[in-house]
């Protein structure tokens with residue numbers, strides 16, 4: 001029982017720094033996570049370059065590290081790049097891992113990015129909205145128009 005209470009308190013103390021903290025996830029991936037899909041009116045090469053350039057400065061908040069940017073272009077598949085990043089939260093310095101699947105969209109010249117973020121610490125049942133923020137905050141920081149869809153986890157708040 002004490003252990004349970006302790007873990008719930010970790011969830012509360014994660015302390016996402018607004019904005020974009022309202023889509024809290026609780027246990028979707030057997031830990032807190034968020035999956036979204038973003039569509040851009042730009043080529044996969046351009047979107048990958050925007051992402052990598054942003055990551056040179058740590059992304060929108062300076063707290064992302066690029067783990068790798070795998071190039072799938074030689075394999076003639078719709079997926080062209082797979083990036084992995086780590087975001088370190090401002091409060092408590094918790095790490096979360098993001099995976100970004102950069103593919104050609106159905107319409108010529110468009111790009112679809114499937115984006116995943118998961119809390120790395122054990123027992124993060126709820127994430128105070130941090131995984132959603134890790135994805136949306138970074139994409140907003142690219143300063144290009146995008147469309148956003150929910151895939152799994154991190155539901156909008158109940159009004």
Ligand SMILES: *[C@@H]1O[C@H](CO)[C@@H](O)[C@H](O)[C@H]1NC(C)=O
Pocket residue numbers: 068069070071072
């Ligand atoms: C990083 O990505 C490059 C380019 O796709 C690949 O050649 C390399 O093996 C990857 N490195 C790691 C550590 O996965």
Ligand SMILES: *[C@@H]1O[C@H](CO)[C@@H](O)[C@H](O)[C@H]1NC(C)=O
Pocket residue numbers: 076
């Ligand atoms: C690449 O894939 C497309 C669609 O699957 C196919 O039509 C094309 O022949 C392939 N090109 C090469 C070089 O394999």
Ligand SMILES: *[C@@H]1O[C@H](CO)[C@@H](O)[C@H](O)[C@H]1NC(C)=O
Pocket residue numbers: 065086088095
């Ligand atoms: C968090 O990620 C950073 C950047 O990749 C790394 O240097 C650090 O060791 C990680 N911390 C933990 C606790 O895993």
